[in-house]
Amino acid sequence: xxxLLAAFDAQTVVDAIGLGAVYALMAVGIGLVFGVLRLVNFxxxxxxxxxxxxxxxxxxxxxxxxxxxxxxxxxxxxxxxxRLVFRPLxxxxxxxxxxxxxxxxxxxxxxxxLKFGALGKPASSLASLNQAISVGGVDIRKVTLLAIAxxxxxxxxxxxxxxxxxxxxxxxxxxxxxxxxxxxxVRANTVIAFAVVLSGVLAAAVAVILTVQTPxxxxxxxxxxxxIVLVGVVVGGIDRPFPATLGxxxxxxxxxxxxxxxxxxxxxxxxxxxxxxxxxxLLLRPAGLFTRGRASVVDRV
Amino acid sequence: MRxxxxxxxxxxxxxxxxxxxxxxxxxxxxxxxxxxNSLVMVAVVAALYVFVGNSGVVSFGQVSFVAVGAFAxxxxxxxxxxxxxxxxxxxxxxxxxxxxxxxSLLLATICGGIFAFLIGAPLMRLSGLAAGIATFAVLEIxxxxxxxxxxxxxxxxxxxxxxxxxxLLQGTLGAIAVVGVAFAYQRSRLGRLLRATREDPAAxxxxxxNVHRQRLWAFTLSGALSGFAGGLLVHMFGSITTxxxxxxxxxxxxxxxxxxxxxxxxxxxxGALVVSGLDAFLGQAxxxxxxxxxxxxxxxxxxVVVGVLMALVLILRPSGITGGRxxxxxxxxxxxGREAA
Numbered sequence: 092x093x094x095l096l097a098a099f100d101a102q103t104v105v106d107a108i109g110l111g112a113v114y115a116l117m118a119v120g121i122g123l124v125f126g127v128l129r130l131v132n133f134x135x136x137x138x139x140x141x142x143x144x145x146x147x148x149x150x151x152x153x154x155x156x157x158x159x160x161x162x163x164x165x166x167x168x169x170x171x172x173x174r175l176v177f178r179p180l181x182x183x184x185x186x187x188x189x190x191x192x193x194x195x196x197x198x199x200x201x202x203x204x205l206k207f208g209a210l211g212k213p214a215s216s217l218a219s220l221n222q223a224i225s226v227g228g229v230d231i232r233k234v235t236l237l238a239i240a241x242x243x244x245x246x247x248x249x250x251x252x253x254x255x256x257x258x259x260x261x262x263x264x265x266x267x268x269x270x271x272x273x274x275x276x277v278r279a280n281t282v283i284a285f286a287v288v289l290s291g292v293l294a295a296a297v298a299v300i301l302t303v304q305t306p307x308x309x310x311x312x313x314x315x316x317x318x319i320v321l322v323g324v325v326v327g328g329i330d331r332p333f334p335a336t337l338g339x340x341x342x343x344x345x346x347x348x349x350x351x352x353x354x355x356x357x358x359x360x361x362x363x364x365x366x367x368x369x370x371x372x373l374l375l376r377p378a379g380l381f382t383r384g385r386a387s388v389v390d391r392v
Numbered sequence: 393m394r395x396x397x398x399x400x401x402x403x404x405x406x407x408x409x410x411x412x413x414x415x416x417x418x419x420x421x422x423x424x425x426x427x428x429n430s431l432v433m434v435a436v437v438a439a440l441y442v443f444v445g446n447s448g449v450v451s452f453g454q455v456s457f458v459a460v461g462a463f464a465x466x467x468x469x470x471x472x473x474x475x476x477x478x479x480x481x482x483x484x485x486x487x488x489x490x491x492x493x494x495x496s497l498l499l500a501t502i503c504g505g506i507f508a509f510l511i512g513a514p515l516m517r518l519s520g521l522a523a524g525i526a527t528f529a530v531l532e533i534x535x536x537x538x539x540x541x542x543x544x545x546x547x548x549x550x551x552x553x554x555x556x557x558x559x560l561l562q563g564t565l566g567a568i569a570v571v572g573v574a575f576a577y578q579r580s581r582l583g584r585l586l587r588a589t590r591e592d593p594a595a596x597x598x599x600x601x602n603v604h605r606q607r608l609w610a611f612t613l614s615g616a617l618s619g620f621a622g623g624l625l626v627h628m629f630g631s632i633t634t635x636x637x638x639x640x641x642x643x644x645x646x647x648x649x650x651x652x653x654x655x656x657x658x659x660x661x662x663g664a665l666v667v668s669g670l671d672a673f674l675g676q677a678x679x680x681x682x683x684x685x686x687x688x689x690x691x692x693x694x695x696v697v698v699g700v701l702m703a704l705v706l707i708l709r710p711s712g713i714t715g716g717r718x719x720x721x722x723x724x725x726x727x728x729g730r731e732a733a
Contacts, residue, residue: 131521179707185521186450190646191706193452197643198699205692318532325525362536366529373522374514 100352101229107347109235111340112242116297117320118339119249120290122332126266127286128177129185131329133192136317137199138165138172138291142298143308144207147214154216162295169291173284196314203310211309214302221303234303241296246336249289253332258285266332319346319362322369328379337381401718402575405661406568409434412665413564424560425628426672431563432624434664435570436641437648439617441660442574443610444649446583448590449519452642453511453527456534457615459637460507461500461622463538463545466554466632469496474553481542493557497566497623504619505612512611516604519593531642539634551632558628566624570617574657577613586610590655640695644671647702653712658719663712667698 117135124132142165149157176195180188220237223230253259258281264272265282273279301313320339327338346365350358372380409431416427440454468491470478475487491499515526539548558566577583586606589596593603626632644667652663674694677687705712 131525176703176707183710186524187706187710189521189524190450190650191703193643194647194650194699194702194706197639198696198703201692201695201699205690205696318528321525322529325522359540360536363533366532366536369529370515370526373518373526377518377522 102231103348103351105229105231105235106351107344109232109238110347111343112238113297113300114316114320114323114343115242115336115340116245116293116300117317118324118327118336119246119332120293120297121317121320121324121339122329122335123262123286123290123293125324125329125335126332127262127269127283128181128188129269130177130180130188131185131192131321132172132290133189133317133321134172134196134199135290135294135320136313137196137203138169138294139298139301139313139317140199140203140308140310141165141168142295143214143302143312144203144212146216146298146302147212147308150214150216152216157216158299161298162292165295165298166288166291169287169294170284173287177283177287200310200314207308207310209310211307214306214308217299217303218306234300237303238300241300245293245296249332252289258282262286319343319365322365326369326372326379327381330378334379334381338379398579401658402572404719405571405575405658408661408665409564409567409571413560416560423676426668426675428558428560428563428628430665430668430672431560431567432558432621432628433645433648433668434567434661435621435624436618436645437652437660437664438567438570438574438657439614439621440645440649441614441654441657442577442617443607443614445654445656445660446578446586446590446610447607448655449607450524451527451611452524452646453530453534454614454618455637455642455645456531457504457508457618458622458625458641459534459538459634461504461619462626462632462637463551463622464503464619465496465500465623466551466626467545468499469493469555469627470551470553471555478551478553479542479546481547482545483543486544493555493562493627496627497620500623501616501620504622505616508615508618509608509612512608512615516607516611531638535634535638546633548634551626552630554626554630554632556627556630558624563624563628566620570621571657571661573613573617574660577610578657582606582609644698647698649712650702651705651712653714653716655711655716656714656718659712659714659716662714666713667701670694670701671698 117139121132121135124130142161145161145164146157149160152160172195176191177188180191183191217234220234221232223232225231253263261272261277261282262285264275265277265279269279272282297313301316302308305312319342323338323340323342324335325338326342327336328334342365346361349361349364353361412427412431416424419427436455436458439458440451443449443454444451467479467482467486468489470490472490475482475490479487511530515523515530518526538545541547545551578587585596585601586609588599589601589603589606597603622637625637629636648663648667649660650663651667652661653659671694673681674689674697677689678691678693680686680688709715
């Protein structure tokens, strides 16, 4: 009995880490764009949705080709979003931009609904990754390992990029103080486009992982996840890449773990708990939980 | 003279609403619902305007007060003989008591107001992005609790058999009531203080305006009016689910406010009427409509069109079709236009 419980717990923990890894990737994607644009991209989930639909529609293709097209579609869409929506709104207040991305999010969902219907399309080309392998009595789905590996790789590469290359330096400068960075010769449009492309790459990677986990792609694909990751990013500290990522991971781990451990009649209220936490953090520690005494982006009265 | 000009600012939206209410009588029941719906949407958007328009703070949370009002009015007016079947798990207080139409609307107003006050007391410290995210969290929490707590409502199921009392008459009167209260508020001292904080928070604070208190007033009033609008809504449909008062309604009401012009009451009313009119037309066109030729749009077109419209207005004309001004029949003197409202 005890070993059964332990095995069950270990599995819950591994699955929770997998979810945390995916959410961490999304958190980085959202945080990168926020850093340079001060824009919370509500429509980030719809980039993932677009990637997922690409995978669903190319199920018959060779796997590699489908994934390549998925990346191409998501990156193109994020660049389009930047050019058509973010750039004209760059001078508006963050709240107006939040409303605008909320509108874009809804628009893209409606387009998906119009084009592909509400029932959903199956994306099955990578279904074999759902098979479990047994490690010390714990069944782990291959995709969970993939998620953790991709997250670790992507975060490592990103850290190198931000700290070891000149474009990374420009991005860090721009997210610290955009105006001063421009005065010192950082090209605004290049830096922003670069951040947008990076966040698109991450969204495409998340699309691949999520379609393996939930193969049925519907118009609200990744919507719930995006909302929860937004919460995590704010809780962690949206202003800094590392705390934001940690926030995304923590909220993914916490929801995954509590969802697995709590009985159903309690776990249905998990969203209420999560959203209460974000309200409390905004009120009590607006700079985020994982940041150290830094001026926050949250203005208060 | 100034009072006359002010009355005219109220009279034109009211006349518009009366015109919509009267016009609805000339159509068959399947079309008439669109007129009732647009009147209720005017109430929802005008309630949203009371807070968002006057304070300049974005809120994604006002629909949670609509939801609370809708369910409060709904569960109290389901006929007593079907209640045990409709709400098997409900508290005895809810199960054993029923209210009439008007009382249920009052209850919806009170519930919305109290809920908004309790939420707003801490939340109104926040501005900008933080306020947007926190109010969104409120919407999620309200939706989550209404969806799963079957002691206070139908849970995830459909609450049906609510008396359909929001006909054209109640819809028109209700919308006029909300617009009237919103107008009275924005003309009042409190409304002016709040708009001062919208234009320049630092200057307003410097002359002694308590920004938090003024925002809380507006948030509470907006919550009460939203609750009332929710009561109208549930009595219009005769049934409700939690999904009807969630993201889509939030999106639609914000779109209406933005398209009309978020900083004027006339903008809120006009935006609600224009967008819900467009929405109704497209909804019909999805079924197929005869315009000399048959226009038959695929299902789902309406949200795409409304979404595109909202995005275009935000990008090209952020102050909305009214330019964020109240309507005045006199042409504004050159350079004097900005002080309107």
